[in-house]
Amino acid sequence: MRGDPGRTTGGGRRPTVLHVAEAWGGGVQTAVRDYVRSVPEVRHLLLMSERADCQITDTDALFDGVWRMPSGHFARVRDVGRLFRGLRPDVVHAHSSLAGAYVRLAPSVPTERIVYTPHCYAMERGDLARHAAAAVQTVERVLSRRTGTVAGVSPREVELARALRKRQRAVHVPNLVPRQEATAVPLRPRAETAVRTGDFGSLPPRTVAAVGRLCPQKDPAFFAEAAAEGRRLMPSSNWFWLGGGDPAHRERLERAGVTVTGWLDHRSLQRLLGQVAVYAHTALWEGAPMTLLEAVGLGRPVVARRIPALESLGLTGLVDTPRQLAAAAVAVLTHGPGEKNDVRLAELFAEHTRERQRMMLRYAYGQ
Template sequence: MSTGIESTDGRGVYRGTARLPDGTAARVQAVRRTVDQLAPDVVHAHSSWAGLYTRVRRLPVPVVYQPHCYYFERPNLVGPVRRSVRLLERALAANGSVVAAVSPREELLARSMGVRDVVRIPNAPSSAAVREAGARSGTPAGSHRTVTMVGRVVAQKDPRFFAETARVAQQLGLGLSFRWLGDGDQTLVRELRDAGVEVTGWLTADDVMRQMAASDVYLHCASYEGFPISVLDAARVGLPTIVREIPAFEGARLTAVGSPAEAAVAAHAAVVDPGRRLRMIESGDRLVGEMDESALHDGVVTAYAMATGGALVS
């Protein structure tokens, strides 16, 4: 959930931040006051909640809305709730915002709700995700190879899928160890640890990259996504990457699995089969080549130019 407002000058340098108050109505009012005070050329709203705060009441400046995964994509929503949320998104879209989609799936969803102005702004790997040449191309040595996941331990990331993958791998004697980089819901953290998964707690960005680079396989187990940066980070550091069969990854050409059993088998293959491992790494390399800093920059420039009628083009 969005909890703050950040402002930048024309060069993209931060001018300041403001914490949002509690309550939806108060947050909508706070956004409007801040916009009136700053008089920006464009407002960039990250996440579904930010999209609500900036579009439920039309602002005097254009809005670039970047949902980072539409809320109605949650698989556990019952039908009436899903339809209601989608209708709300459609109603908010009528306020004339530009939608910035992080994936082909999000672009398709935006257009299905009648949004005309849609720009692809792909995520890019973290600046800390730097691959050492050839560091991860060979078959890992050692008896216990590490499968890693990065993210908050919350229902959306589906830690139970990861925990069950660890259990299956242990039952099959695959010689894999499992590590979750992050923290969150303590009930879910306990379930991970009960399954033999190491949960590191919150780490600095550099520590996340070091732990990821020291792993052997990356498994992204979220049940729904926009397009996670951690997948791009894993690919950039040279890890064979496995993802869930969810719409966010359509067209990404990564190894996709539908069950914990499939995930365990795929992770094992990534560490014992050099040819399979190399193909998975090459798939990640192609993905990073398509979703990099240059593509992100071009997408942002295009979105702002579209929102402002060409007033912001640098």
């Protein structure tokens, strides 16, 4: 635990936001760190629980106070209430479903001070049975009465928030597309570029890569099927998964001829992502995937599976099957990205800027 509840700067009190994140890591961690940097005049505090299967970057230097959640759902609800009463923040910003429940079930937190970012509503999960998804939706509908503002990471989240409660105050706070073109390589790298076994200092030409944790959400089996088909269509193509996780998923990918790097630090991941010829996104459900936006920022062509969140972002050329993904990737490797795709990715870049994120966050925080 670290924090100074009375800390201020200058002659007056700074507005305070308490971020609550039950699964601190991955895309949630990246998004919240961007929020902190986009609204630096606000004093940012963090109550979190770390994900064991994600790399955690240093948080203490970025936040004005950091607290770890206790074990147990009821204990966490009580902890949110206790911390709110002690700190009296202007806003409590809950990130993802469980944190959203903890905050909204804490009676001491006023509804008007609650900002909720689902980072993909749980009822969107493609691995839930219909009755389970309906139950989750019912819970979200009930809790929506305790939600001051929904700060959705995609137009899809805003749409769902207003479907849950017609008069819900909701705003699209875009994730950032970081401009990192200096680290990207040309789309047609030289043929002699190669990767050494076990050394991922560089990637081979004609590489199609997916990124993320090997888990059901990312659906590595979809990518494995696409890789097998892609290698049949273009034997010289190379298929990589940049990330690690469940050994069963890794084995499935490797049987299909996919090279799995294992976990990479963020700097190494960005370097390799800047070398891929095609970025492939195969997730079953998402909010607004950070790795896809990072690929856009690196100027990489994108082929992606059709899911509601990506449709709401206006991505073109979305596919429904592994065969279609393989064909789309091979088409890019052969002919380059289409002009329509280039235009939409450029528009996406323009929509996901620091300035836009700052403006929408200030609105969500009532500033």
